[in-house]
Amino acid sequence: MAAEKGKENSKIGKDQTATLQEMQRQIQALQAKIADLQARQEAQADAQVETAKAVNDVQVASAKPADELTRKLDALNKLVDNTHVGGTMFFDVTSQSHKEATGISSLVKKDGHGSTNGTGFDVKRFYLTVDHKFDDVWSANLTTDFNYQVSIGQTSLFVKKAYVQGKFDGLFTVRFGAADMPWIPFVEKWYGYRFVENTITDRSFEGGRSGGTATAGGVGAFGNSSDWGIHALGATTGGNSISYQLSVVNGRGYRNLSRSKSVDTEARFGYSPIEQMVIAVGGYSGKRGYDTEGGAPTRTATRGDALLAWRDKTWGAGVEYFHTENWDDILRYAGTGAGPNPATNSTKDKADGYSAWADWHFYDQFAVFGRYDRVDYKYDNLTSVEEKLKDRYYNAGVSYDVLKNLKLALVYKHNKLDGPVATPYHYKTNEVGVWGMLTF
Structure with missing residues (x-):
């Protein structure tokens, strides 16, 4: 077991x-x-x-x-x-009748002094603008100007504005280069019908002085709309506001970048007790670019300006006044006439002018408008005899805002100039047609 x-x-x-x-x-x-x-x-x-x-x-x-x-x-x-490209075109289709007379002769149709008889289409101005903003302070502007030059018989292209801008405050902006001058562009904004006619200080009237002085020719504009230099400007907004601009420039305008021994100054100050109204004064002083080394002795050209204007959605009205001295006769040309001291005789001029305008938007895009200018121009000829020119201009018309950026106007214009008594010279110009402005 x-x-x-x-x-x-x-x-x-x-x-x-x-x-x-x-x-x-x-x-x-x-x-x-x-x-x-x-x-x-x-x-x-x-x-x-x-x-x-x-x-x-x-x-x-x-x-x-x-x-x-x-x-x-x-x-x-x-x-x-940050870049804006735009343009503005002034154009017209008109019929013009221009008559001239010398001495006691009757007025007869004649082409001359900036006027041509007949019917035609014109593009008076075409501005192409490029604006670029670098940042909140710095920006730049380039504006070209196209127009027809009678003196050369062809169209020309200019730089109207070319500047760098620094906007440091609403009351302090600085522009370096060719930019708007203080007076003419300011008045244009209140006038509103620049495409029909230049403002009074920018409107030339030709004829009258030919043969009477050492510088034969007509009377040009009494200011520049743009010039090369340094421009300081600023403004507040609304009622009880102010605006100003001070420009130190070459004096020959945007088409001429020449150099001289001195610079010119133009200034403007405006006050608006309410937003729809402005009271402005301005002035100009300088040699207009003629003070050159080794050149003829010069005087100082001066101009004083005043403006009272109103503009709202329905009404616009204004009165502009100016006074100039030595605007054309800056150079002291030596005389050869029979005066008390022929060797020292020289020409000099002065002018007074005013312009009154009004417009009324009576229905939707339609408005009626009118304007009257008067310029009294005096100058001493080479024999120290004072000569006088009287220029009278008016226009009237109806405008229609076809689109927001297209305006047309049916206008009648009349211009009459009476020359010196000693050597009578006269002309009358009547023009009727359609003027237009296109912006984009």
Whole structure:
């Protein structure tokens, strides 16, 4: 019994040992599978990392051209947003009758002194403007001026304005270059009908002085609308507001960039007790660019200005006055006449003028308007005898705002000049037609 029990225990021990060995073998196999699985997972993770890296590299590579394109588009958009291109055209289709007479002869039709008989289409002005804003302070402007030049018989292109501007405050802006002068552009804004006619200080009347002085020819404008120099300006808004401008310039206007020994000064100050009204005064002093080294002795040209104007949505009215001395006769030409001292005789001039205008928007886009100018011009000839010119001008018409940026006007104009009594000279000009202004 004991022997059999021992054999049985021995068998159980062998079975347990076999079982343990089998379990160890299975555990080892399982561990091998787990290790293999871990290796596969690690390899898969490495592959995923490599794939993600490759995808990222592709995305970064493809994003670079897109970012560069976006940057360029942003720069282009900024340039476009900060740059404005525009234009203004003055045009007309009219019929003109111009008559002249000398001495006691009768008026007869004759071309001359800036007038041509007949019917025709004219583009008096075409301004092309480019404005660019660099930042909140600095900007630049370029404005070209196209018109027809009678003296050369062809059209010409000028730089009307070309300046860099620094706007440091509403009351302090500085412009360097060719820019609007203080007086003429200011009056034009209140007048409102520049496309029909220049304001009085900017309107030339030709004839009358020919042969009477050392400088044969007519009488030009009494100011420049733009000139090369430094311009300081500013304004407040609304009622009880002020505006001013001070310009130190060459004196020859935007078409002439010549240099001289001195500079000219023009200034303006305006006060608006209410927004619709302005009271303004101004003045000019200088040699007008004629004070050159080695040139003839000069006088100082002066001009005083005054303006009272009103403009609202329905009515516009104004009166402008000016007085000039030595505007044309800056150079002291030596005389050869029969005066008390012929060697020292020289010419000199003075002028007084006023312009009154009014307009009434009576229905939607329609308005009626009218204007009257009077200029009395006196000058001493080379024999120290004072000569007088009288210029009278008026216009009347009806305007129609076809579009926001297109205005047409049916207008009648009349201009009459009476020359010196000693050598009578006269002319009359009548003109009727359609004048227009296009802006864009």
